Amino acid sequence: MEKNIKINCGGAVAFFQYLGFAEWEDDIVIPTGKIEQLMGKESNEVINVLVKECIVLLTEEGLFDIDSTAFDPEKGHLSIKRSAFPLAYAAIRNFLTVAGALEKESNGEIGIAEQYEQDFSAQLRNRKDKFTLEQLMQRQAEQNKRGLEAEEYVLELERKRLPGKAYKIKRISDFDVSAGYDIVSYNGQDSVIYDRFIEVKCFVGKPHFYWSENECDVARIKGEKYVLCLVDYLRMSEEDYVPEYIVNPYECIFTDDTWLVNTASYKIQKI
Numbered sequence: 414m415e416k417n418i419k420i421n422c423g424g425a426v427a428f429f430q431y432l433g434f435a436e437w438e439d440d441i442v443i444p445t446g447k448i449e450q451l452m453g454k455e456s457n458e459v460i461n462v463l464v465k466e467c468i469v470l471l472t473e474e475g476l477f478d479i480d481s482t483a484f485d486p487e488k489g490h491l492s493i494k495r496s497a498f499p500l501a502y503a504a505i506r507n508f509l510t511v512a513g514a515l516e517k518e519s520n521g522e523i524g525i526a527e528q529y530e531q532d533f534s535a536q537l538r539n540r541k542d543k544f545t546l547e548q549l550m551q552r553q554a555e556q557n558k559r560g561l562e563a564e565e566y567v568l569e570l571e572r573k574r575l576p577g578k579a580y581k582i583k584r585i586s587d588f589d590v591s592a593g594y595d596i597v598s599y600n601g602q603d604s605v606i607y608d609r610f611i612e613v614k615c616f617v618g619k620p621h622f623y624w625s626e627n628e629c630d631v632a633r634i635k636g637e638k639y640v641l642c643l644v645d646y647l648r649m650s651e652e653d654y655v656p657e658y659i660v661n662p663y664e665c666i667f668t669d670d671t672w673l674v675n676t677a678s679y680k681i682q683k684i
Contacts, residue, residue: 432466464514472536491525563615563644564595571598593631611640632663
């Protein structure tokens with residue numbers, strides 16, 4: 414017994430195996446290299462290492478997220494919903510409680526001991542950053558895919574509209590990301606130079622889009638030559654679908670009360 418923790422040999426081996434300190438093969442327990450972290454330490458130091466390893470693994474496995482943790486201003490510490498621990502992790506929860514890392518509360522939630530708050534916070538932050546980055550990358554990849562498909566869709570429409578100039582109508586977004594538009598085309602068959610600059614915006618649901626400062630400036634400068642093409646991604650496969658074309662969108666959008674313009678963020682600079 415250590416710090417009132419009763420050791421069950423089978424459970425202890427499984428616990429050490431879970432933390433990566435040992436492996437179990439053919440009824441033989443084999444210590445791993447991680448066991449060196451415990452060698453030569455006092456019992457309270459060993460418990461501290463095991464607690465921190467538990468915190469890392471439980472957080473990485475997603476047991477604690479934004480919905481299961483909160484700050485209790487009255488008690489002044491972080492708390493975890495009891496439901497955050499599935500039955501399979503009950504032994505880990507009990508170990509952390511007996512070790513003093515978790516504190517049972519009367520409302521059924523579990524408080525995090527002050528000495529381990531920084532460890533929990535650091536792991537939650539790392540998980541949040543990792544999850545947010547993965548989620549952002551996945552969302553960005555999906556948006557890029559839809560955007561590319563919409564651009565190719567509009568490019569084909571333009572080439573069909575002016576078959577005599579089809580070979581000159583180009584999608585330039587791949588090699589000139591600062592142009593402020595995606596496609597260069599012509600207003601009519603008689604046009605000698607490019608005079609139709611199309612920015613393609615793909616959306617799902619109610620028509621909406623994000624307009625960069627550069628795109629907005631280019632639209633203002635080019636005026637009637639600039640065309641904003643709004644493509645409903647879910648309707649591109651419909652044979653009779655026609656995207657919405659807005660000529661001179663800078664003037665139209667900022668003077669038409671059918672569009673709601675929201676500023677997503679502000680750049681604040683001290684002068």
